[in-house]
Amino acid sequence: xxxxxxxxxxxxxxxxxxxxxxxxxxxxxxxxxxxxxxxxxxxxxxxxxxxxxxxxxxxxxxxxxxxxxxxxxxxxxxxxxxxxxxxxxxxxxxxxxxxxxxxxxxxxxxxxxxxxxxxxxxxxxxxxxxxxxxxxxxxxxxxxxxxxxxxxxxxxxxxxxxxxxxxxxxxxxxxxxxxxxxxxxxxxxxxxxxxxxxxxxxxxxxxxxxxxxxxxxxxxxxxxxxxxxxxxxxxxxxxxxxxxxxxxxxxxxxxxxxxxxxxxxxxxxxxxxxxxxxxxxxxxxxxxxxxxxxxxxxxxxxxxxxxxxx
Amino acid sequence: xxxxxxxxxxxxxxxxxxxxxxxxxxxxxxxxxxxxxxxxxxxxxxxxxxxxxxxxxxxxxxxxxxxxxxxxxxxxxxxxxxxxxxxxxxxxxxxxxxxxxxxxxxxxxxxxxxxxxxxxxxxxxxxxxxxxxxxxxxxxxxxxxxxxxxxxxxxxxxxxxxxxxxxxxxxxxxxxxxxxxxxxxxxxxxxxxxxxxxxxxxxxxxxxxxxxxxxxxxxxxxxxxxxxxxxxxxxxxxxxxxxxxxxxxxxxxxxxxxxxxxxxxxxxxxxxxxxxxxxxxxxxxxxxxxxxxxxxxxxxxxxxxxxxxx
Numbered sequence: 001x002x003x004x005x006x007x008x009x010x011x012x013x014x015x016x017x018x019x020x021x022x023x024x025x026x027x028x029x030x031x032x033x034x035x036x037x038x039x040x041x042x043x044x045x046x047x048x049x050x051x052x053x054x055x056x057x058x059x060x061x062x063x064x065x066x067x068x069x070x071x072x073x074x075x076x077x078x079x080x081x082x083x084x085x086x087x088x089x090x091x092x093x094x095x096x097x098x099x100x101x102x103x104x105x106x107x108x109x110x111x112x113x114x115x116x117x118x119x120x121x122x123x124x125x126x127x128x129x130x131x132x133x134x135x136x137x138x139x140x141x142x143x144x145x146x147x148x149x150x151x152x153x154x155x156x157x158x159x160x161x162x163x164x165x166x167x168x169x170x171x172x173x174x175x176x177x178x179x180x181x182x183x184x185x186x187x188x189x190x191x192x193x194x195x196x197x198x199x200x201x202x203x204x205x206x207x208x209x210x211x212x213x214x215x216x217x218x219x220x221x222x223x224x225x226x227x228x229x230x231x232x233x234x235x236x237x238x239x240x241x242x243x244x245x246x247x248x249x250x251x252x253x254x255x256x257x258x259x260x261x262x263x264x265x266x267x268x269x270x271x272x273x274x275x276x277x278x279x280x281x282x283x284x285x286x287x288x289x290x291x292x293x294x295x296x297x298x299x300x301x302x303x304x305x306x307x308x309x310x
Numbered sequence: 311x312x313x314x315x316x317x318x319x320x321x322x323x324x325x326x327x328x329x330x331x332x333x334x335x336x337x338x339x340x341x342x343x344x345x346x347x348x349x350x351x352x353x354x355x356x357x358x359x360x361x362x363x364x365x366x367x368x369x370x371x372x373x374x375x376x377x378x379x380x381x382x383x384x385x386x387x388x389x390x391x392x393x394x395x396x397x398x399x400x401x402x403x404x405x406x407x408x409x410x411x412x413x414x415x416x417x418x419x420x421x422x423x424x425x426x427x428x429x430x431x432x433x434x435x436x437x438x439x440x441x442x443x444x445x446x447x448x449x450x451x452x453x454x455x456x457x458x459x460x461x462x463x464x465x466x467x468x469x470x471x472x473x474x475x476x477x478x479x480x481x482x483x484x485x486x487x488x489x490x491x492x493x494x495x496x497x498x499x500x501x502x503x504x505x506x507x508x509x510x511x512x513x514x515x516x517x518x519x520x521x522x523x524x525x526x527x528x529x530x531x532x533x534x535x536x537x538x539x540x541x542x543x544x545x546x547x548x549x550x551x552x553x554x555x556x557x558x559x560x561x562x563x564x565x566x567x568x569x570x571x572x573x574x575x576x577x578x579x580x581x582x583x584x585x586x587x588x589x590x591x592x593x594x595x596x597x598x599x600x601x602x603x604x605x606x607x608x609x610x611x612x613x614x615x616x617x618x619x620x
Binding site: 012013014015016037038039041042043045046062063064065067068069071072075076079096097100101103104105 | 322323324325326347348349351352353355356372373374375377378379381382385386389406407410411413414415
């Protein structure tokens, strides 16, 4: 199961009832955080989440509204007595930026490991899946992220029996192990069906529409995408500042193949009032029906698809 | 008039309903901010205050909960199109810390001027008064601040007439000008009574009790003082970490001569629950009766004392 919580929906500056856009994704007791602007640790608390299980922090880019909450977050993790290392992932320059911010968070009881992204797409293994970073198009280098949990194929007991594979090896084979025993070599492929559909959430913000977003949104259970402005007269500004309109986000969701199951918009301009935002959703849904406004604390539990009984 | 707003009351980390301790003091359209932890710009907004009129930012010290909100605040001031310089005041190292944090707030449309404190007490002139910084006792160099608005003596019209001072010079003399005219020299002392009681607010946090606090709290209309812990069993921790107990704050207020008119406690430990805090106020008020719990957004307008009709 992937537990997803959109911690905030604001762009540029945190507001009293609108935290800055950031995402917490929980899987098997570990939390992956994407972006960490000012107040993100407050948003975690507001959603009854702890900073301590955060093992990976991904940054889209280093504008302040996406990283200014990091020093406080690191200190809160230290106060929660974290000792395991934290992996940070982000565009080139990551260590330099984090080191500079750490002037006010110098001594930590855990190590920080850095993965600086250089390619247009990079993949980072995590337990039971991977994070895929893909370059998008902002006025500084910026990445989107997909978090994918893979699901092995179904175990074929009949095939195991037919091949006379001893029962004592079945469980290890199901977990992907290759086993040498009883004078033979047993591989998972002998007993496992093809990989089944896993879980996928994709997050991208501070970008113009790109092919990379359409490609990586494909097959997502949830696409969380920037919607900085909804008013037609703001389109020129969006293009100039390399941000995205509501309808552009919907167009990308619609173009992805297969389409994401849901689209949530986020990273709203502080100048937008909620009523405008609500009204704009009609146009958005005419392009991509399963589109929703992001809200602070909006959550979703993604589960593996039910399967037909065999 | 001094308009005082305690923006938050938290210590260590910002919580969803408790912003970090910071103070906004407004006088004649200018705002002085003391401390700027993560979320302080949200607290300003929550109190319908704008970041733009902030001309002076004082820092007690550079622990993250007192300065981590600075990069976002500077960017919000830039977004509000500020162009006038901002004066920052704080212990030695100020420019180095601010420069380091500005890795995520590099280009600003206004200059930053720095006043790094070195002496045990320093005084900085402001229009119609001064800021006095005084060293306190934390585990890093830390200062408290008094903001003082001075009030000139009363104009003595009878004396002006008796000395045959032309009417055309009266207004300028009232504003402190020395005038050469009509073949004579006129000084304010010729017509002005002794200085009258002005306004004074004193703010200190992250410190053990000190003589400097007692001295500078004297004559304050309002003393805002750290009360990190209220439980007797936390006293050892307070001493070790160089923080202050509720009752110690009250003892300093009581020892000041003349006593401050009011004491507000702030910078509460995140471990304290509100009920404990409320209950502890009985003991505090037995030491200093005019003691109050700080609350997020607690405000006070200080006005010059009414005078008896002459």
